[in-house]
Amino acid sequence: MELARLKAERRSALGRNQIKKLRSEGWMPAVVYGGEGKEPLSIQISEWELEQHVNSHHKVYELDIDGSAQSAWLQDVAWKATTDRPLHADFLRIDLDQPMEADLEITLMGHPAGLSRGGALIKDNLIIRVKAKPLDLPAGHEVDISPMDTGTALRAKDLKLPDGVEIAVNPELPICRVTGGAAVPAGDEAGDAGEAGDS
Numbered sequence: 001m002e003l004a005r006l007k008a009e010r011r012s013a014l015g016r017n018q019i020k021k022l023r024s025e026g027w028m029p030a031v032v033y034g035g036e037g038k039e040p041l042s043i044q045i046s047e048w049e050l051e052q053h054v055n056s057h058h059k060v061y062e063l064d065i066d067g068s069a070q071s072a073w074l075q076d077v078a079w080k081a082t083t084d085r086p087l088h089a090d091f092l093r094i095d096l097d098q099p100m101e102a103d104l105e106i107t108l109m110g111h112p113a114g115l116s117r118g119g120a121l122i123k124d125n126l127i128i129r130v131k132a133k134p135l136d137l138p139a140g141h142e143v144d145i146s147p148m149d150t151g152t153a154l155r156a157k158d159l160k161l162p163d164g165v166e167i168a169v170n171p172e173l174p175i176c177r178v179t180g181g182a183a184v185p186a187g188d189e190a191g192d193a194g195e196a197g198d199s
Contacts, residue, residue, distance in 0.1 A: 004058035035093035110146030114178035119150035129168040153177035
């Protein structure tokens with residue numbers, strides 16, 4: 001995962017009117033929290049810059065807070081429903097050399113073979129927890145499910161994740177499965193084709 005750099009300033013504006021003035025100047029409120037023995041820190045960041053980073057799916061940041069660097073994970077962004085404008089951001093202090101857990105979105109690619117036999121694709125868990133150093137965490141993971149026949153399932157343990165990335169869930173957790181219909185035993189399709197050719 002890419003390391004994004006974002007300038008920030010310590011924030012003294014806390015009241016409603018002060019925050020409104022902050023926004024009129026292109027800033028938005030945010031908080032950096034976490035870290036043993038460290039207090040939450042109120043900061044202000046560029047609303048436009050954050051939007052660009054979010055659109056690029058950046059999660060790992062180096063915050064330049066008044067000239068002091070802080071590694072952080074973008075934990076959450078609150079959005080205004082009527083305008084899709086970011087209202088507030090939460091950053092978690094992290095150590096780039098220490099593994100952490102995060103959600104990983106699974107994207108299913110292809111058309112399962114079992115669907116042509118009357119099966120149905122069931123999507124069980126397309127977001128799972130994984131563990132890795134922050135910069136090793138993938139932004140997402142694609143899986144080709146074309147070979148899946150009826151009666152088969154893709155489980156967490158079946159995912160071919162990048163080096164340094166481990167699943168942080170039950171290995172048997174189902175990602176997706178193909179139910180219904182009837183699986184065709186290996187070799188039957190070839191046999192059916194041969195019989196059709198003999199007739």
